[in-house]
Every structure is written in C-alpha cells, then in structure tokens.
Amino acid sequence: MSEPRSDLPTHQVENQPPVRGDIDLLQSDPVLQSHLAAVDRVSVNSLARTLGQARWRQTAREAQRHPPELVLFDAAGRRLDEVRFHPAYHDLMTLGLQAGYAVAPWTGGSHLSHAAMVYLFSQVEPGICCPMTMTYAAAPVLNDVPVWRSRVTAPDYDPRILPIGQKRAATLGMAMTEKQGGSDVRANSTLAVPDGEGYRLTGHKWFCSAPMSDGFLTLAQAPGGLTCFLVPRWLEDGRNAIHLMRLKDKLGNRSNGSAEIEYQNAFAERIGDEGDGVRTIIRMVHHTRLDTAVAPAGLMRAALCHAHYWATHRRAFQRNLIDAPLMRAVLADLVLDWEGATALGMRVAAAFDDPNQAGFARISVALAKFLNNKLAPNFTYECMEVLGGMGYVEDTPLPMLYREAPLNSIWEGSGNVICLDILRTLAKDPIAANALQGELEAAKGADRHYDTALHDHQTRWPGLPAEDQARWFAERLAVLLTASVLIRQSPGAVADGYVATRVAGRHGRVTGAVAGLNHAAILERIGNDV
Template sequence: MTGAADTHTVTNQAPPLVDRNLFDANAPLREAAEWAGASAVAPRARALGEALAGADAARWAEEAHRYPPVLRTHDRYGNRVDEVDFHPSWHRFMRLAVEHGAHAMPWAEPGPGAHAGRAVLLSLLAQTEPGHCCPISMTYAAVPALRASPELAAVWEPLITAPEYDPGLRPPQEKAGVLVGMAMTEKQGGSDVRANTTAATPSADGTYTLRGHKWFCSAPMNDAFLVLAQAPGGLSCFLLPRVLPDGTRNAIRLQRLKDKLGNRSNASAEIELHDAVAHLVGEEGRGVAHIIEMVNHTRLDCVIATAAGMRQSTVEAVWHAAHRSAFGAKLIDQPLMTQVLADLCVESEAATATMMRLASAYDDPDQAVFRRLATAVAKYCVCKRGPGHAAEALECLGGNGYVEEAPLARRYREQPLLSIWEGSGNVICLDVLRALATRPESAEAFLAEVEPAAAENAGLAAHLKGLKRSLASVEPAGARRLTEDLGLALQASLLIRHSPADVADAFCASRLGPDRGLNYGAVQTKAAAAIVARHFPG
C-alpha cells in the first residue's frame, strides 16, 4: 500500500537559485566593467556578490517586502515623533550598500571608472532587493546638487560620503553617516514642479522656513531632503534636515505612507511642512536647474536598477527551464522555449551594456553633451522594456512564478516603478526634444557614438538612415518613436562593439530588421542555445 506521505514527494522542481557569486556568474556585467573602465571594482563587486548570493540574502529580501515599513506619527504619550519602523532585513541591505560604497563611491573615491564601478555595485544590490536602492540612489545623487552651495556641501558631504550606516533621527553632527531623500512633487503639479505652492520665507539667520505639502517624499526616514519651494525670487531648491542642530525634530509631519504597487520594502510618504527650517541650495529662482543634477543621476540609477531586474528575471527563467522537464525533455532544450530564453538574455545584455556605457559617461566631463541626451534616451528605452521583460520571464516559470514566494512576483511589480520614477514616458521624451533643441550638438555626439558600429551591421546602418531623417524634422507627436529609435541604435552599437556576434546579430535582427516580432522569441536565432548558455547563472 502506498503511504500518504508518498503523494507529497517533490520532483521536477528547480532547486533554489543560491550559492553562486552574483558578479562572477554574470559574464556580460564582468565584461562591461572591463570596457567601461571599471575593472578596479572587481574585488569589491566579488565580495558583495558573494554576500548577496546565499539563502540568507534571499530570505532578507522576502522579509523586507512581506513586512513593509510602518509609520508611527506619535509615541505612546501623544508626542509627535513622525518615525518609520523597518524590518531588520531592510537594515541589513542598507548596511551592505553603504559599507560597500554604493551610496557615494564616486564622491568618496573619485577617479577613473568610479561611476561605472558604482553601477556594478548597485546592479548587484538591485538584483536581490531593489527597494533599498531608492534611498541609496538619492543619497548618491544629492552630492552634485549640493555642490551648488560650497559652504553647505562642506558640512554635509563628509557625512553623506561616509561608509557608515547610522539609522535613527539624531542631529547630523552626532551621526557617523547620513542619507538624503527628495521631495519635489505636489498634489496639483506632479511632474509640473513649477505649479508647486509650498512657500519659502527667508529668516534673519539666513535660513528659510517652508510651509506647504509634498505629495511624494521619497525615503522619509532619511536625514535630509532636497525639496523645491517658492521663494521670493521664484522656485528654489532647499536642503531640509529632519533633525535640527539642537536635537529638536524639524517641523516635518508625515501624513501617511503610500500604499504602492511595488517597491513595498521602501517607504514613500505624503508630508506637511509647518514652517520647517531649510537651507537654500544655490540661488533663488534656479531650483529646477540645481535639482536637475540630482534628477539626472537618479535617472541613471533607474537604468541600472532596470537592467539589474532584467538580469534577475533572466537567470530565474533560465534556471527554472534548466531543471524543469515537460513533454519528455528539459524546458531549456525545447526549441520554442530556447528562443524565448535567448531573447530575454539578449534584452538583458543590451540593458547591461547601456547602463555601463551611460555610467562611464558620468566619469568623463568631456562626455557631458553625449550624457545629456543619452541619459534621457536610456531612461526611456531601457525602463520601458522592464515590465514586459519581467512578465515574459514570469511566464517561463508559469504558475511557479505567479506566487509571492518566487522573487519574480516582486520583480514584476517593481519594474513599472523605474519607468515612472524621475519622469514617466512622455516627460522623458519631451526632455529628449528639449536636449535636441537646446543642445543641438548632443545629436552629433550621439551619432558619433553609434555610427562606427554601423559599418559592421547592415541592419544598424539602415536603421541609422531612418534615424537621421527623423532627427532632421522632429515633431512633438513623434517623440516616442524618435526616442525609441535612438535607444535601439545605441544598444545595437554597444552589442556590436562589445558582445559576442551571436548576441549582437540576434538583437539587430529582432529589434531593427524588417521582420521584427512583437513578442519575445518571435524572431528565431540559430544561436539561441549558445546565448542562453552565456547567461546561465553558474
């Protein structure tokens, strides 16, 4: 007689995807670190990749999302405290990120390849638990904005760049390190920040008092925020500390935490400012110009985090397919599945190459013109592809992927955030048009970047001819197609120059060719098995 326990024998399931170094197992990332000038980061990336590879890190990621942050507006006695409590696993990721320099490496250790090296580190963290990358990203991005006020930067930058994670609300001068957030948008404006109504009133001591509201305050547990408010001289940028030097809480009232679709481990809040003390950054009336430095760096991080998510989605799908059998063979060996997996791999590698090329442009002041246009193009094209890529990878796992225990459920909810955050599609495309209009040389720099590779691929050469015609007559209604074509040209050129020919040819045939398909795996490649093998996670 068969025992009852026999009906519960688990077979034909993939083992946990753990105990492989996230850096060593990622050939496209390792290679990109080399050609992007960031080879020096390899030892640090390998140490971080090892820490993130085990079952513990996987459990921490699940716990950080299963037990999201909790707002405490008052203590037990009725005193206003405005604090956010996090699960210990959140703090584990924050500590890893800060101690490895993902929050400030280019400012703390400036030198060749610093931004590209940091991109490697952030991508490893974002593969495992993306929510904590929000405060890490904003802390990194705050430094170039703060440098518009050298005296302010002299006080705050050493604390921002310190490799110490020191949570808790205390005066900044008493902390080993601080983190910075952002609060720009308001209910009535959203991306139209010039519609902001928060008022900034000068004080006799040189500070300002802010009164108003913010619809999205990112990472309200951080030590300070860059905010926009209307000063006598116009819309201006301010540094808003959470705790004042005398230890009193600044007049920042947390109204509620956003109940978000994804990014649930991270806190985002609606806040009210009741004459909160703030410091002017730069000049009055130039708030957008100053804070755009922060925005551009966080847009870079949107690209990095999306590429990281694509890597996670790809390896989860490949790993599952390599261990799951159906219809007499492993899924990975089923011709139709092999094509789908190969296409996911190609998309992931294109995103990785793009993030590394963009990050390397931040390492070179002479590439500012290229960087201006390429940041917006990459933010649109890579981040727009993230949600569909996650959905296809989840489908490779079928019902096994559509449960909360599987990381792809979290990833599926996370990817749309990165397309929305720091400018959704139309906002970014309008920024592309603005870059082309105000810096016409940016188009020349962009074409100079991609044209050399066209000599090696007829598909890219034909694509560039059409792109040049579009650039000659730019229309607002056509901004999405133009931005998409710019992004495809950049990605194709990078793969042609730096990736195996099989990968580059597959990308150009499926994204640029006349027979392009609408879904992953629709365009066949004879090298599908080799492409999948390149991306196999260990």
C-alpha cells in the same frame, strides 16, 4: 535545520528544481564582467559574493514581507513622525552603504562601479536602492554645504535620530512632487519665507521619498522664484516641523517607505540662488536617472536567471524544458533585451566617469531610462510565464520583480517627460547632439542592416520630430544606440541577433516570435546561474 522531506505520505516530490544555494552575482554573469574594468570588478567583488548568498536573499524577503510602519505619536500623544523598519531593512542598508553604493564616485571610485552595485542590488532587494540612490545623487548638489557633503559621502549607515553634526553618516531624500503639478514642478505652491540665515517652509508634498532620511532636497517658492532647499529632519533643539501625513500604499517597492508630508514652518537652508531651483536640483535628477536606467537591467537579469534555472531543471513532455526549441527561442529573445539593456546602462555609466563625455551622458541617460524601463515589465512577465503557476506565487521572486518593473519608468520623469527632455536636449545642446551622433556613427560598417536603419532614421527625421512622434523617435534612437554598443562590445551572435530583430524588424510582437537566432551562443551569455 533538518533537510526538507521529499517522501510525503501522498506522493513523492520530484521534477522540482533544487533550492538555489549561494551564487556569486559577478562571476556568474559574463555580461556584467565584460563591461567592467578590472578596478571596477575589484570594487564590486565582495558585494556580488555577499548579495548572492542564500541568507541575504532571505534577508531581502524579510524586508519585503514586513513593510515600514508609520508611527505618528507616542503613547502619551506627543508627535513622533517616524517610520519604523524591520531589522532586515537596516541590515541591507548597512551592507549597501558600507560597500560604497552611495559614495564610490565621490571617494575615488567610479560611477561605473556604482552602476554595477545598482544592478546587483536590483536583483535581490530593489526597494533599498531608493534611499541609497538619492544619497548618491545628492552629493554634487551639496558641494557648498561641507557638513552635509561630508556625511553623505561617508561609507557608513547611521540610522540614529540626531542632528547632522552628531552623525557618522547621513542619507538624503527628496520631496519635490505636489498634487497640482506632478512633474511640472514650476507649479509648486510650497512657500519659503526668509528667516535669518535660513528660510521657513510651509506646504504639502505629495511624494516624499525615504521619509526617514536625515535631510531632504526640496523645491519651494521663495521671493525670487522657485528655489532648491535642504530641509534637515532634526535640528539642534529638536525635530524640524516636517509632519508625516501617511505612507503611500504602493504597488511594489514595499520595503521602502514613501510618504505624503507637510512642512509646517519647517526650517530649511537654501541651496543655490533664489529662482534657480530647477537648475540646482537637476544635478541630483541627472544622477538618479543613471540608476533608473541601470536598475531595470538588474531586474531583468534576476527574472531571466530564475526562468533559465527553472527551464534547466524542469522536465515536461519527456524532455528538459531547456532543450525544447520553442523555449530556447523565448529565452534567447529575452537575452537580447537583457544584454542590450545592460550594455547600454553600463556604457552610460562609463560616460558619467569621463568629463569629456558629459554631453553624451546627458542625452544617453534619458534614452537608456526610456527604453530599458519600457522593456522591463513585459520581460519580467515572460520570465514569470516560463515558470507557469509557480511564477505567479510569492514563493518565487517573480511577483516582486513584476511589481517593481514599472517603477523606474515613473520615477524621475515618466515616459512622456523623458521624451520631451530628449527633444529639448537635442535642440538646445549641440555638444550632446554631436556626441550622440558620433556614438551612432562609430558602429557603421560592421552590419549593413544597422547602416540601413541608421540612414532610414536620419532620413525620416532630418531634424527633430513633431511632439506627437516623440516616443517613436526616442524609441528608435535608443534602439539604434543600443545596437551600436552591442556591435562594438558584445559577441557576434548577440549583436547580429539584436540588429536583425530589433533594428531590422525581423521580429513578431511577442517574445520568442523570432527566427534565425544562434540560440546556443546567445544562451551562453546567461552564464553559470545554475
């Protein structure tokens, strides 16, 4: 391939950043490195180097530009109910699953290394994370189904349409949401009728994530109440009666298929007891929420690096953009939110690895999901604005990142649902409440502004707030938790800046409306992304 020409007939191409080459996404990121133990760094090293290569960024663009295609019938009119993907999608799935994205915590690795892989993939191709995340999260629900458990914990990708017993590995999807209920899954109307050793399901699902998965965890009304089921896509004697109705025309997440489906007397295996569906499926939801808490930090990292790279290589008004005090204020302010989101996400992931911190994991994953995702859309927009008009066109990744930014807040419980879950957990789970309090108290004495803010929070809400204050309460609690992690684990310039602006409130309503930050020390946290 010949080099692109800069000497065009009408002008010389200049003052444009050079094309970015290969980037080691771990070695160039001091913040991620600081939150991983040596064993976790080893486990993600290869993936970080590979994903950062220019050719894999191009593969990701191909997967995004060629969305999945719904194929309902063959040429003769026989029912197929298939979704077909561009080869780039399958290449990325192979890369992620063979790297251990879905299986690391279940095969001797850690949730922390899994979280790092979520963070890395979110920087390059977030859509592919959906089926891999659900496969990861399904494993603890399938402990009593050995053949399925063995396939979802195999570090491989096998897209062939075959019964589960003939597969090297399997992926799991989820189909819970119905039109009339949304997050209120107890309003589901899909019926499950006992049939020998299994059940037959009939009903409609408004959202089915990753419809080409080998099986789906779903909820349906059995004789004993709302129950969790595993619905295989392929049976020993042919296709199961899962009919794809249409693919969702989504804002983002374009490489990944999401569908409306109907169960038309589809065979299913019961998971857990009848009437215990929510309690059963919540084990999967708990783990998917970890990924929705970490993914926005990856999106923010990608957007910030593109903005920083542009500012470093672009000149305007007789100086490099990166040397302009106002640009440095904007970028430093962004670093505080990105490092806070990353630190909180990785702290939560570490709690998933420690059985003694299970209570803290339950409450902190909800707090991290809520705050990190509320920050991501505006954060991504501000990075887009750094590039000006270039940031608004599809030649850069910023539009993709911007479209992706709202997703993880909506998936697995939107903002109000998460806030109500936070209140419910604190009311009913004293272990979780005490663990959270201990984490907040652990940072006391290092920063008087933090100490004052924590005292004010506890004075304002000596108990739980009224429901209409739940967002204020959850936001403040999540900000304090983030500050606690930063005070104990991050450099002083970052922790001091975060506490001064986010905790003590010395901050305007827009990004960059700050004063007194140590710009140089904070910007160093971006690392060697140029």
